[in-house]
Amino acid sequence: MPINPAPRAYQIVLQAIEEDLRTEKLSLGDQLPGERALAEQHGISRASVRDAIRILDVMGIIKTSTGSGPNSGAVIVSNPAAGISQALRLHLAAKGINVREIVESRILLETWAAQMTPRDPIQAQQVIERTAVLIMRMDDAQLSRESFHRIDAEFHVLLASMAGNAVVESMMESLRNSISDYVAASIPDDESWQPVVKVLRRQHKAIHHAFATGHRERAAQLLEEHITWFYSQTH
Amino acid sequence: MPINPAPRAYQIVLQAIEEDLRTEKLSLGDQLPGERALAEQHGISRASVRDAIRILDVMGIIKTSTGSGPNSGAVIVSNPAAGISQALRLHLAAKGINVREIVESRILLETWAAQMTPRDPIQAQQVIERTAVLIMRMDDAQLSRESFHRIDAEFHVLLASMAGNAVVESMMESLRNSISDYVAASIPDDESWQPVVKVLRRQHKAIHHAFATGHRERAAQLLEEHITWFYSQTH
DNA sequence: CTGCATAGTATGGTCAGACCACACTCTGAA
DNA sequence: TTCAGAGTGTGGTCTGACCATACTATGCAG
Numbered sequence: 007m008p009i010n011p012a013p014r015a016y017q018i019v020l021q022a023i024e025e026d027l028r029t030e031k032l033s034l035g036d037q038l039p040g041e042r043a044l045a046e047q048h049g050i051s052r053a054s055v056r057d058a059i060r061i062l063d064v065m066g067i068i069k070t071s072t073g074s075g076p077n078s079g080a081v082i083v084s085n086p087a088a089g090i091s092q093a094l095r096l097h098l099a100a101k102g103i104n105v106r107e108i109v110e111s112r113i114l115l116e117t118w119a120a121q122m123t124p125r126d127p128i129q130a131q132q133v134i135e136r137t138a139v140l141i142m143r144m145d146d147a148q149l150s151r152e153s154f155h156r157i158d159a160e161f162h163v164l165l166a167s168m169a170g171n172a173v174v175e176s177m178m179e180s181l182r183n184s185i186s187d188y189v190a191a192s193i194p195d196d197e198s199w200q201p202v203v204k205v206l207r208r209q210h211k212a213i214h215h216a217f218a219t220g221h222r223e224r225a226a227q228l229l230e231e232h233i234t235w236f237y238s239q240t241h
Numbered sequence: 242m243p244i245n246p247a248p249r250a251y252q253i254v255l256q257a258i259e260e261d262l263r264t265e266k267l268s269l270g271d272q273l274p275g276e277r278a279l280a281e282q283h284g285i286s287r288a289s290v291r292d293a294i295r296i297l298d299v300m301g302i303i304k305t306s307t308g309s310g311p312n313s314g315a316v317i318v319s320n321p322a323a324g325i326s327q328a329l330r331l332h333l334a335a336k337g338i339n340v341r342e343i344v345e346s347r348i349l350l351e352t353w354a355a356q357m358t359p360r361d362p363i364q365a366q367q368v369i370e371r372t373a374v375l376i377m378r379m380d381d382a383q384l385s386r387e388s389f390h391r392i393d394a395e396f397h398v399l400l401a402s403m404a405g406n407a408v409v410e411s412m413m414e415s416l417r418n419s420i421s422d423y424v425a426a427s428i429p430d431d432e433s434w435q436p437v438v439k440v441l442r443r444q445h446k447a448i449h450h451a452f453a454t455g456h457r458e459r460a461a462q463l464l465e466e467h468i469t470w471f472y473s474q475t476h
Numbered sequence: 477c478t479g480c481a482t483a484g485t486a487t488g489g490t491c492a493g494a495c496c497a498c499a500c501t502c503t504g505a506a
Numbered sequence: 507t508t509c510a511g512a513g514t515g516t517g518g519t520c521t522g523a524c525c526a527t528a529c530t531a532t533g534c535a536g
Contacts, residue, residue, distance in 0.1 A: 015519065016295075027334040034335075040487065051520045053288065056488085057295050060251075064296050065328045067335055073528030074486040084337035089328030093300045093321060094408070099262040100269075100302055102319035107408040114353050114409070173329070173342040174349070177412060250490065275516065286491045291517085308499030309515045477536100484531075491524080502513075 015050045016057035022048065023062065027082075038068065038080035065089035086176035087183065094184035105185055109237045112181045113230050115174050116166055120217070120226040125170030133168050134218050137161055141210050151199060155186065161210060165217065165229075192240035202239055209235070250285045251292035257283065258297065262317075273303065273315035300324035321411035322418065329419035340420055344472045347416045348465050350409050351401055355452070355461040360405030368403050369453050372396055376445050386434060390421065396445060400452065400464075427475035437474055444470070 026032040038044070041059060045052040059080055062068045066088030068080045097103050124130035140161045144154055159182055166178050193199050209232040216225035261267040273279070276294060280287040294315055297303045301323030303315045332338050359365035375396045379389060394417055401413050428434050444467040451460035 024331060024334045027331070027336070030336070032335075042487090052522095053520065054518085057291075059488085060292050060295060061299050061327075062331070064299075065331050067331050070488060071528085072486095072488045072526065075529040078487055078528065080488080082335065084332065084335055086328060086332040086337050089331075090325055092296075093324030093328065096259060096262070096297070096300050096302050096324075097319065097321040097411075099259045100267075100317065100319055101262070101265070102321050103407045103411070107406045110406055111408045111412070114349070118349050171342045171345055172338045173346040173416070176332075176338070177346070181408070277516090287493095288491065289489085294517085305517060306499085307497065307515095307517045310500040313499065313516055315517080479534105479536080481534085482532080484529105486529085487527080489525080489527100492522095494519100494521080496517105496519075498516080498518100500514085500516095503511085505510090506508085 014057075015054035016061070018048050018050060019044055019055050019058035020061060023058065027067075032082055034082050034084055036082045037076070037078075038082070040079060064092055086172060087179040090176055090180035091183040094180050098184055098188075105188060105237070108181050108185055109233065112178060113233050115178045115181070116162065116229050116233065117226040119166040119169035119171070119174055119178070120229055121222050122169040122171075124168045129170075130168045133164050134214075137164050137214055137217075140164070141207075141214055144207060144210065151196065151203075154203065155190075158206070158210075159183075159186075165213075189237075189240055202236075206232075206236065249292075250289035251296070253283050253285060254279055254290050254293040255296060258293065262302075267317055269317050269319055271317045272311070272313075273317070275314060299327055321407060322414040325411055325415035326418040329415050333419055333423075340423060340472070343416050343420055344468065347413060348468050350413045350416070351397065351464050351468065352461040354401040354404035354406070354409055354413070355464055356457050357404040357406075359403045364405075365403045368399050369449075372399050372449055372452075375399070376442075376449055379442060379445065386431065386438075389438065390425075393441070393445075394418075394421075400448075424472075424475055437471075441467075441471065 023032065023038070032038070038059075039047070041052050041055050044055045048055070059068070059070065062080070063070055066085030067082065069083050070080045071078055094103065094108070098105070098108070140157050143149070144157050144161075149157075159179070162182065163175060163179050166175050169175075193202060209228065213225055213228045213232060216222075216228055258267065258273070267273070273294075274282070276287050276290045279290045279293075283290070294303070294305065297315070298305055301320030302317065304318050305315045306313055329338065329343070333340070333343070375392050378384070379392050379396075384392075394414070397417065398410060398414050401410050404410075428437065444463065448460055448463045448467060451457075451463055
């Protein structure tokens with residue numbers, strides 16, 4: 007009974023890169039060696055190296071681009087939400103999870119983040135100011151629905167960032183991403199969208215006001231109502 | 242300004258499979274068409290198809306195996322924790338997130354799950370019974386440390402499963418997985434491990450007792466203390 | 477010397493074709 | 507009926523090639 011569950015070739019490279027990240031031999035902004043170089047270094051084919059690169063890519067660890075020079079090739083970025091979003095999205099499609107669970111989780115994370123004492127009060131103040139700007143931009147009647155959703159997402163993520171927990175922030179963003187298509191599909195026409203967006207604007211302002219005046223529990227409660235109400239509109 | 246952010250070939254097949262999952266043309270246990278067939282269907286090379294397959298694999302949507310027959314090839318499974326674990330793990334290595342954030346998130350999710358009214362009381366009762374068995378198994382003094390950790394993980398995931406939220410369950414499992422190496426490395430020798438495991442056993446029993454007697458808030462509190470204490474041991 | 481078109485070079489993206497180990501399925505002999 | 511062995515299809519890996527791209531170095535023209 008060999009303990010040999012088929013070691014994949016790409017894992018050699020993957021583990022090597024993970025180790026380099028851990029020991030900070032590689033860090034944000036660095037370029038990875040070229041695929042051909044990695045293949046030679048580890049004694050495997052470029053095809054297998056590409057498997058590892060692809061995984062790092064979809065996980066949001068690196069971004070790749072063609073060409074040469076300092077900004078080409080595989081560069082270390084840090085986008086934890088990318089990988090989690092993709093995973094949630096696929097499992098939502100595969101029926102491994104459902105929308106109720108995602109909304110429930112989102113409420114959990116956002117209300118928690120709202121009630122947390124900010125780790126960095128200065129940053130928290132900046133968030134208050136920046137979200138105020140976002141609210142103004144969402145007031146623009148000319149704004150496309152797509153843009154509204156984008157700013158809306160930014161609003162929520164920004165508020166959650168006050169808690170100073172990148173895991174919660176990424177998961178929250180991922181939860182939202184994973185069901186964005188679903189939401190867009192359930193309110194198809196602009197006619198039914200108009201009354202919804204009016205309510206959303208009002209709710210955002212109330213939430214922001216609660217935050218700005220330091221009523222965190224109230225803000226959490228409003229957030230829960232906001233999210234619950236919105237998804238009740240998509241049924 | 243073309244809206245052409247380099248459409249990757251593998252996304253063709255990825256989106257097609259995602260759509261088939263959404264419409265349940267593909268569901269749990271089904272086999273995907275062979276890589277060569279998919280390549281021909283979509284007019285791309287097998288290499289590009291393999292990119293998509295690899296992504297579905299690491300995301301925990303499918304498992305692949307060689308050979309022929311009904312259990313070979315790419316089969317739809319559902320392991321949401323796999324993709325999320327991998328993402329968290331890599332971002333932990335890349336310093337995009339840190340251990341404090343992971344522990345904090347884990348406490349959030351587990352205490353929430355503990356306080357939730359079970360969606361399925363019958364299943365909840367089964368969980369109580371099954372966790373009791375796990376606690377007994379963890380009492381075995383002969384148990385290897387590795388086995389202990391495995392059963393310990395199962396204990397926590399099982400308790401969280403009572404809440405009936407696959408997203409929370411998967412995230413919890415992923416958070417735990419992502420730092421398991423870190424934990425193992427910080428308590429290297431069996432000598433320092435022995436007193437720790439004694440406390441863990443006691444805590445597990447107290448948590449289980451609180452659950453079994455319906456004291457959910459007490460259980461949540463004990464869970465928080467349990468997790469906090471354990472990670473305080475790894476510094 | 478400066479400015480700029482051009483050739484050179486290295487990158488990831490894609491493709492085609494090959495071989496392997498494996499696991500099942502079919503076949504035919506005992 | 508049994509079962510060893512050939513057959514077939516699977517993913518895993520490798521090789522080598524070509525492409526578009528983006529930077530870099532060259533060298534000509536002013």
